[in-house]
Amino acid sequence: MTTQENSTHGSYVTKGESFDRDMSYIDDRITRDGRDGWPVEAGRYRLIAARACPWANRTLISRRLLGLEDALSVGMPGPTHDKRSWTFDLDEGGVDPVLGYERLQQAYFARFPDYPRGITVPAVVDVPSRAVVTNDFQQITLDFTAEWTEHHRDGAPDLYPVAQRAEIDALSRWMLHRVNNGVYKVGFAGSQQVYEDEFRALWAALDELEERLGRSRYLLGPAITEADVRLFPTLIRFDPVYHGHFKANRQPLASMPNLWNYTKDLFTTPGFGDTVDFEQIKRHYYVVHEDINPTQVVPLGPDLSPLLEGHDRDRFETATWGPEGTAPQPPLAAEVVDPAHTPLHVSGR
Template structure:
């Protein structure tokens, strides 16, 4: 598979299926517990957003989850973690089949996260930004008791603004550096990435969380890039001004989130490393997966409590991951 085009800037294909699952079913897909299946890979930062938000809001029973394997070929993500290599509910080996069930001529990215309508076997949406927002906006009738407000009305404008700049310069910025087709395009992405990380570090010196004094959607979106930084982006994507663990404020912030129920207990470092180093053969042709970095630092004290803040606001932490959704032993600190 080819991710780098010589001489060109990396451009993400964002032509998503934008159908929404809503409380009133205005797009033809009403919120119904158990009707849909959230397909993710723990390797993917975009899918990891949905995994975390689902956990924090307690939507595990209402929105069951399928976990694809960490690697894929040019055709699609596969369900090689399941017995017989098939998702036990959808009955398919490849996520591609669910996209083709929606549109036999589908010619865009076979991406995760994707929400599949179980009765038809067809993907409803893979609109990564909308999926998590709609968990907050449309699925509230099925939240757990004590679920936090991740997208509170009074802070939505600020959350949206932070999300936009984090997406542009950080979430997608690491890819723009890693998949750059020229020295010039790489340097541009590299400078924008670290300039933004410096500004975020300044912001987080004064505040425990990105917006307000509780966890929000903005923290989820930044976390999924930060947690992959030293394991893959620093070396594999050449984002190597310094490691996250050498950036005091962001490292403490990331550890704070990692140690918060619903965040670190969803992270599978083995899947993350295998995905990037095995799938991206044009920038790692040997397919060798690094043994490091040492993960024990993720559990070190972070001291961020001194800044105040209430992680879950008036709510409570989620309980342990449900059976079958635990990160395997040895895949995390």
């Protein structure tokens, strides 16, 4: 995702050092008033979001929950990338059918010919100019919620309620550094001491979330919010990737009752699990991270079928979609995850 992750294919660890994520992104925003020069317009923009990437996964979830499919098209690169860019190798001829590009890099260079940082997903591209608008993953989903309201579906949930925004923002900042990026700090640690420090910090944060989720169905109460959209992509990748590949292996997530049942709950909630492609997720991490998996062997396990078993979260007060919201419709036919990449088929059973 970051410059460090994209600058050299397979090189992510600096011996003796901590992992430092470059948090400098193109901070233009697409807004109702177009104050940055990018007004919200149905059909004008294309979201580029690889299913493999957790940061991109949250944009796919938000787009589904809010019903933005007709207003905002999506392009999905394949699960791997080289030192130059994510590529559209899943599309016919290896070319994005809307942008006409083989590489996401081309959209960045169309706007910034000497763009110096990593070519990251998610990114939103202006279709008429075929140039990137923003790759600020922290802001993109907030703007989907607050700026694209004219194009929300009937019954779309309010993922960023005004009364809870300060709490959501504070929790999101904490999760970013301690959990979402915390797993990378563990996996890309450059020394034993750095690894042990980051390992303990990550698990202290997960223990806090385990306790928190013993009090309510979702992170901030009876309804899903932006905070849940941000946490889920990390949790769903934990046992298949972070536990083993990143050595975050104090215990599997499946052994933590509240976090595991919360993950199962969201996985079976429309808009969450139907965006997850386990085959692409595992291939991305185990193939691209050559310095920590030089053989590029992709494991068959773990068995993910328990994700489809019942959960206990309905013991809490529940208003999943808010007071007037409803569940989203099924995904568009062209965006359905390959059934062979779902829990019953990816564990080598």
